[in-house]
Amino acid sequence: MTYKNTKLEAEGAEFLVLGNLLVNGVAAYKTYTNMPGYDVIATNPERNKSARIQVKSRWTKKATGFLISRFDCDFVVFVRLNLDRKVGEGKFFDPDYFVFPSAIIAKAHRSGKMPKVILKDIHDYQRYRDNWGLIVSFLADAPVVSGSQTNRRTTAKRNSRS
Numbered sequence: 655m656t657y658k659n660t661k662l663e664a665e666g667a668e669f670l671v672l673g674n675l676l677v678n679g680v681a682a683y684k685t686y687t688n689m690p691g692y693d694v695i696a697t698n699p700e701r702n703k704s705a706r707i708q709v710k711s712r713w714t715k716k717a718t719g720f721l722i723s724r725f726d727c728d729f730v731v732f733v734r735l736n737l738d739r740k741v742g743e744g745k746f747f748d749p750d751y752f753v754f755p756s757a758i759i760a761k762a763h764r765s766g767k768m769p770k771v772i773l774k775d776i777h778d779y780q781r782y783r784d785n786w787g788l789i790v791s792f793l794a795d796a797p798v799v800s801g802s803q804t805n806r807r808t809t810a811k812r813n814s815r816s
Contacts (some may be wrong), residue, residue, distance in 0.1 A: 660713055667711035667733040668693045670749060678786045678794065682707075691726025698793035705792050707731055707755070714738040715747055720774035722759065729789055730759045732773075755792075758775045 668684055675682035675696050682696040692706035710720040711733040720732050732754065736747035754776070762775040773779045782788075 663713050663735055663737065664709075664711050667735060667749070668709045670733060671707065671709050671731045671751070674751060675789065676679060678790065680790060680806055684713070691724040694731075696789050696793060700709050701794065703793050703795075705729055705789055707789070709733060714751075718774065719770050721768060721770045722763065725756050725760050725763075728792060730754045730756055734773075743755075749801040751784050751786075752779065752782045753788050754782050755788060758782075 665747065672682050672684050672694055675694070677708070680696045681699065682694055684694055685692065689706075693709045696705040696707060697703070706727040707729045708722070708724070709729040709731050710722055710742060712720055713735045715734060715736040715738055717734050732752040734750040736749055736780040758776060759771050762771045764770050764772065764775070776782070
């Protein structure tokens with residue numbers, strides 16, 4: 655059995671995720687060296703917080719899951735590229751994006767010779783479709799880092815009064 659070389663499609667999926675983050679107002683960067691466990695970094699510089707994102711893609715609309723063996727990330731975005739249109743058939747489909755916290759993926763993980771996650775193993779997996787807000791919320795959930803001693807003292811005084 656021969657396998658289709660999908661390296662270019664996988665790179666394209668990473669850029670699609672990057673673009674979706676940017677249009678959702680999230681500063682993000684593609685890692686240009688092969689970082690084990692993640693492909694994109696999303697940041698919130700005001701809160702000094704980042705999210706490591708691993709991108710997994712499949713080229714077919716019929717894909718029900720994806721191979722994964724590492725969980726050195728905060729999120730996994732599964733992209734169904736929907737490129738399986740046959741020549742001569744007219745309709746193209748937009749890619750499908752599923753934004754999962756890595757803990758959800760780790761729970762659904764099937765180990766073995768080809769470690770993978772099957773979507774139906776994730777309770778209510780459709781709620782993760784296009785759920786970029788999970789990453790936005792993750793990046794917003796941190797105390798503001800201040801460079802000013804005065805601001806730190808003022809914040810400490812306010813907190814002690816509460």
